[in-house]
Amino acid sequence: MTRAALIEAELEALFRVGQVLSRSLKLQDTLQSLLQVLHDYAGMQHGMVTLRDHKGELSISAVYRGDRQAPSKVRYRPGEGIVGTILQTGQPLIIERIADEPRFLDRLSLYDPKLPFIGIPIHLADTAIGVLTAQPNNDGLLKDRTRFMEMVAQLVAQTVRLANEIEEQRRDLTDERDRLRRAMRGNYGFNNFIGHAPPMIRVFELVRQVAKWNTTVLIRGESGTGKELIANAIHYNSPRNSNEFIKVNCAALPENLLESELFGHEKGAFSGAISQHKGRFERAHEGTLFLDEIGDIPPAFQAKLLRVLQEGEFERVGGRRTLKVDVRIITATNVDLETQVEKNKFREDLYYRLNVMPITLPPLRERTEDIPELAQFLVHKLAKKQNRKLQIKDSAIRLLMRYNWPGNVRELENCLERAAILCEGEVIDRSIICLTGLEEKIPQASAQKIDLNDPNLDERERVIAALEQAAWVQAKAARLLNMTPRQIAYRIQRLKIELQHI
Numbered sequence: 001m002t003r004a005a006l007i008e009a010e011l012e013a014l015f016r017v018g019q020v021l022s023r024s025l026k027l028q029d030t031l032q033s034l035l036q037v038l039h040d041y042a043g044m045q046h047g048m049v050t051l052r053d054h055k056g057e058l059s060i061s062a063v064y065r066g067d068r069q070a071p072s073k074v075r076y077r078p079g080e081g082i083v084g085t086i087l088q089t090g091q092p093l094i095i096e097r098i099a100d101e102p103r104f105l106d107r108l109s110l111y112d113p114k115l116p117f118i119g120i121p122i123h124l125a126d127t128a129i130g131v132l133t134a135q136p137n138n139d140g141l142l143k144d145r146t147r148f149m150e151m152v153a154q155l156v157a158q159t160v161r162l163a164n165e166i167e168e169q170r171r172d173l174t175d176e177r178d179r180l181r182r183a184m185r186g187n188y189g190f191n192n193f194i195g196h197a198p199p200m201i202r203v204f205e206l207v208r209q210v211a212k213w214n215t216t217v218l219i220r221g222e223s224g225t226g227k228e229l230i231a232n233a234i235h236y237n238s239p240r241n242s243n244e245f246i247k248v249n250c251a252a253l254p255e256n257l258l259e260s261e262l263f264g265h266e267k268g269a270f271s272g273a274i275s276q277h278k279g280r281f282e283r284a285h286e287g288t289l290f291l292d293e294i295g296d297i298p299p300a301f302q303a304k305l306l307r308v309l310q311e312g313e314f315e316r317v318g319g320r321r322t323l324k325v326d327v328r329i330i331t332a333t334n335v336d337l338e339t340q341v342e343k344n345k346f347r348e349d350l351y352y353r354l355n356v357m358p359i360t361l362p363p364l365r366e367r368t369e370d371i372p373e374l375a376q377f378l379v380h381k382l383a384k385k386q387n388r389k390l391q392i393k394d395s396a397i398r399l400l401m402r403y404n405w406p407g408n409v410r411e412l413e414n415c416l417e418r419a420a421i422l423c424e425g426e427v428i429d430r431s432i433i434c435l436t437g438l439e440e441k442i443p444q445a446s447a448q449k450i451d452l453n454d455p456n457l458d459e460r461e462r463v464i465a466a467l468e469q470a471a472w473v474q475a476k477a478a479r480l481l482n483m484t485p486r487q488i489a490y491r492i493q494r495l496k497i498e499l500q501h502i
């Protein structure tokens with residue numbers, strides 16, 4: 001081959017090398033294709049790419065040897081054999097006839113002993129990270145071929161750098177995803193479920209058992225009793241926890257939107273469907289779909305839902321293709337479904353499908369013994385959210401225990417949040433809870449039950465309690481505390497109690 005012909009061939013080869021290096025994100029495939037190009041377009045008979053691993057040793061990433069399969073487990077320590085020497089010195093090694101080279105180990109039986117050999121270090125910045133080797137034809141143009149191989153090694157270095165960066169990003173993303181999952185599991189783990197009252201212990205036991213299986217669960221209970229929290233806990237403690245947990249509030253969507261939200265729609269299915277849209281059933285594939293307020297779904301939609309529950313099949317709105325999904329269904333409602341079935345407002349067959357494993361959450365008023373722990377937990381949660389120190393006094397908790405909480409834990413949480421906003425210091429006491437307006441909602445008969453001799457009351461709380469029981473008439477409150485009107489007036493001033501006029 002003439003020199004001019006070689007340069008032309010090498011230009012063509014470089015163009016092809018550029019193409020293969022940018023084609024795939026899988027480094028080993030890319031390097032394998034690269035060696036093939038060097039053979040097909042640049043007259044290299046055999047070739048190999050080795051890259052340094054985390055131990056600093058060279059392992060083989062790709063080998064070209066014609067039609068025979070490559071052995072892949074061979075490794076070279078720095079300084080070992082020819083490639084080890086190239087890695088260690090960081091210098092190219094050119095040999096006219098490889099059989100004459102004493103460091104040639106021939107462990108792979110790859111090279112032709114009669115042919116020349118070119119070995120080029122692959123450099124990233126100033127560090128050799130691997131070695132590219134090849135055997136060209138014996139045409140006396142070894143110097144030109146070496147320059148060409150140096151160019152190729154530089155391109156390989158950039159490809160390796162990019163692959164490493166992508167791998168690093170992938171690892172970061174995986175770490176981040178795992179961290180988020182752990183956090184989610186932490187948020188929805190059993191530790192964040194407060195309740196020691198017997199009906200709650202039964203609920204926890206049921207949740208622990210159903211979490212393991214794919215059973216359809218129906219969670220019942222008044223608004224704010226923690227139905228969504230339970231649904232989350234079931235998912236994040238189930239074998240599906242590394243897949244999606246998707247929530248849909250069925251009462252919040254009109255019928256037509258509910259259908260396209262859950263089943264998705266094809267482009268042009270209705271005006272406004274400007275592109276294809278995957279529904280929540282598809283997104284929840286291999287995960288859990290939580291249908292909240294299931295008691296409120298319209299009859300036509302009930303039939304469609306029944307079909308997915310029975311067959312796991314559905315079509316997108318405006319679509320003809322039947323899609324199959326594997327989704328665990330958890331539903332929740334505060335509606336009396338049995339009455340709805342009797343009134344023919346809820347399909348009986350659907351009711352049985354959903355009610356495989358019912359879990360009923362007790363209202364807060366039936367487990368007032370849980371209020372102290374819940375209040376402490378919720379105040380701690382608020383303190384974290386507002387990034388401040390906060391604690392709640394027993395006197396405040398006692399007041400909370402006298403209310404009947406129709407809005408359950410959510411109402412308690414809101415009340416404490418208002419108290420935290422009104423509280424200038426770190427301590428939520430009874431008077432701050434009073435400022436939230438809670439006391440007015442408590443029937444007076446029970447308001448008077450507070451024991452003014454309770455040793456847990458501090459002085460301020462005792463005076464406020466007496467004033468409240470005396471409808472803020474100071475003389476009356478003084479009598480309740482066995483004080484003179486002057487004494488109570490002095491205390492009101494000293495304790496900075498704001499007088500209320502009723």
Ligand SMILES: Nc1ncnc2c1ncn2[C@@H]1O[C@H](COP(=O)(O)OP(=O)(O)OP(=O)(O)O)[C@@H](O)[C@H]1O
Nearest residue numbers: 192193194195222223224225226227228229409410
């Ligand atoms: N046992 C509990 N321990 C700690 N926090 C709870 C508990 N139960 C409920 N909560 C909290 O109370 C709030 C209301 O709970 P959730 O939204 O789960 O109620 P829900 O029954 O789904 O209400 P709705 O029927 O109105 O949708 C949430 O902030 C939740 O974290």
